[in-house]
Each structure stands twice: as C-alpha cells, then as structure tokens.
C-alpha cells in the first residue's frame with residue numbers, strides 16, 4: 698500500500714477502536730517505521746511502502762488498537778521539546794509536568810533564587826531532574842522508590858548529558874536523608890490519583906499500561922502527599938521552596954494541609970496553589986519559614 702493508504706487505513710482502525718486523536722497517532726506510528734516526521738510523510742504520500750515496513754506498521758497499529766500508549770510502543774516521548782526514553786516502568790511525561798517546571802523556573806528568574814541543593818522527589822523517568830539540571834546548570838538529586846524507574850532516569854540523564862550532575866537514590870520519599878534541612882528546592886510529581894479515579898475515570902491507556910505505583914495516591918489521592926507534608930520540613934532549608942504537581946480537584950485540600958500548623962508555629966510562610974493554562978489547580982508552592 699502507499700503511505701497515504703496506510704495512514705487512512707490506520708486512522709480508520711484506531712477510530713473504530715475508540716482511540717483518541719487517531720490521525721495523529723497513526724502518523725506517529727508510520728513515521729516511526731519509515732523514519733520520517735509528519736512533513737516527510739506528506740511529501741512521500743504517494744510512495745509505495747515495502748512489505749517489511751508495512752508489516753511492522755500493522756503490528757504497531759494492532760498494539761495501539763488495544764490501547765497500548767504510543768510512547769511505550771515507540772519507547773520515547775517528547776517532553777520540554779526533548780526526546781525521553783520511557784518504558785512501562787515509568788509514567789509517560791505529561792504537559793501538566795511541563796507547567797510545573799515552568800512555574801519553578803519562573804520563580805528562579807524572578808526572585809534570583811539560588812538554591813544550593815535541589816531534589817526531584819518521585820522522579821520516575823527523570824524528566825523534572827534532567828530539565829532542572831539542563832536549565833539551571835546545577836546538580837540535582839533524584840529519588841524514586843522504584844529501581845526500574847531509576848534505570849530509565851539514568852539512561853535519560855546519559856542521553857541528555859547530565860549524568861555527572863544527577864545523583865539517583867532509591868528510597869521511599871525522604872527516608873534516605875538525615876533530617877538536616879539540606880535542600881533549597883524540592884520539586885515533586887508524586888502519585889496523586891484517587892482509588893476511585895483509578896478505577897472509573899482513567900483512560901484504558903493509563904489504566905492498563907501505566908504503572909499504578911506512580912499514580913495511586915490512596916483512597917482520596919492524598920496519601921503520599923500527606924506523608925510528604927509530614928517529613929518535608931525536616932529536609933527543606935529555611936526559606937527553601939517546595940513545588941508539587943497536584944490533581945485539579947486537590948487545590949483546597951493541599952492548601953489546608955500545608956497552611957495548617959500542628960505545633961502552633963508557622964512551618965511554611967507562603968503557601969499558594971497555581972492554575973494551569975486550562976485554569977485548573979495544578980501546582981502547590983510552599984516556602985519554608987525562615
């Protein structure tokens with residue numbers, strides 16, 4: 698078949714399987730097989746595709762029709778305009794996390810912020826740590842509980858040439874660090890999806906293929922966030938900043954959690970929830986009191 702016929706056939710297949718953005722997805726898959734970008738595919742629209750590439754495309758198409766995400770099929774996902782390796786051991790990086798990073802880096806610009814030690818908590822594929830290392834030129838520590846996820850982060854760090862500035866630590870949240878207020882900046886995209894959402898609402902791509910370890914935030918989605926809130930003050934420096942991605946319906950709950958002080962003293966001097974470009978609560982920013 699010709700390129701244009703395969704694109705058409707693929708889009709029809711994916712549409713009938715109920716896959717969203719079918720045309721775009723098909724272009725990704727065929728482009729991968731033929732090593733062409735979108736423009737390249739259109740320029741080659743009437744070219745015949747040889748048997749081997751056609752078979753390869755059809756087998757990828759069959760996987761996508763069963764809701765396997767393209768990022769896992771292709772082994773790669775673009776984030777912050779850079780290609781990152783992804784495997785089913787890590788969450789596929791999302792635009793929400795780009796917003797988290799933009800927020801962190803904007804503060805860096807506006808406030809001449811000079812954090813000495815930077816931590817990416819629950820790093821997964823390492824996108825946050827690696828972008829922070831690239832954009833700020835600093836060394837970054839990245840923690841995850843999953844050893845296979847850390848392997849992916851390591852390969853991404855090598856790929857983007859920041860491996861010498863990235864310390865990867867396998868640990869449950871802050872358990873690897875002594876309580877000595879060491880970090881000037883902590884950034885995190887923890888698991889925050891509630892059990893019910895995990896059961897009912899998530900797309901089949903997420904539900905059946907992405908690691909639940911990276912998503913499952915317990916009954917109300919706040920289990921891990923609560924644990925972070927309890928232990929964060931032991932490792933964050935006075936005046937240090939904490940940024941965390943949250944679910945769109947968690948703004949109020951995290952505001953309360955971080956504004957409340959259990960000892961009568963103010964632990965955080967500035968607590969705010971920031972909205973993403975679609976106007977939904979997305980990032981918590983808390984600054985440790987000085």
Ligand code: GLN
Nearest residue numbers: 886887888889890911912
């Ligand atoms: N935003 C992700 C989702 O809805 C969840 C990410 C997370 O739990 N950290 O699939």
